[in-house]
Amino acid sequence: MIHEGADTVAAMFLRYIIFANGVTFDALMAPLQTSDVVSVCDGTSKMWKMLLETKEVMPGIKKYCCLLCPDGNRREYRDGRDAVRHFSKDHLGFSFPCEYW
Numbered sequence: 258m259i260h261e262g263a264d265t266v267a268a269m270f271l272r273y274i275i276f277a278n279g280v281t282f283d284a285l286m287a288p289l290q291t292s293d294v295v296s297v298c299d300g301t302s303k304m305w306k307m308l309l310e311t312k313e314v315m316p317g318i319k320k321y322c323c324l325l326c327p328d329g330n331r332r333e334y335r336d337g338r339d340a341v342r343h344f345s346k347d348h349l350g351f352s353f354p355c356e357y358w
């Protein structure tokens with residue numbers, strides 16, 4: 258992923274922290290447990306949020322950019338949960354029944 262333009266930190270985080278014990282959807286949705294990480298990320302509480310860059314496009318309106326997409330061509334989402342679906346489908350190859358969401 259890194260050589261394709263993904264954010265290096267996000268890709269490393271994905272590889273060594275989120276999926277340290279295997280690539281599973283549960284791992285992606287797990288709460289962050291390291292208090293250090295939580296404090297660095299300003300209260301971010303779920304693994305998948307580490308893979309998004311939050312941009313405030315207007316006061317009160319945020320967008321979430323996928324850090325795993327190539328730089329300059331990143332998908333943007335208004336709802337973080339849409340981004341999770343994008344990770345799962347486009348980057349990680351998970352598939353879910355639609356009802357899941």
Ligand SMILES: [Zn+2]
Binds near residue numbers: 323325326348
């Ligand atoms: Zn992406």
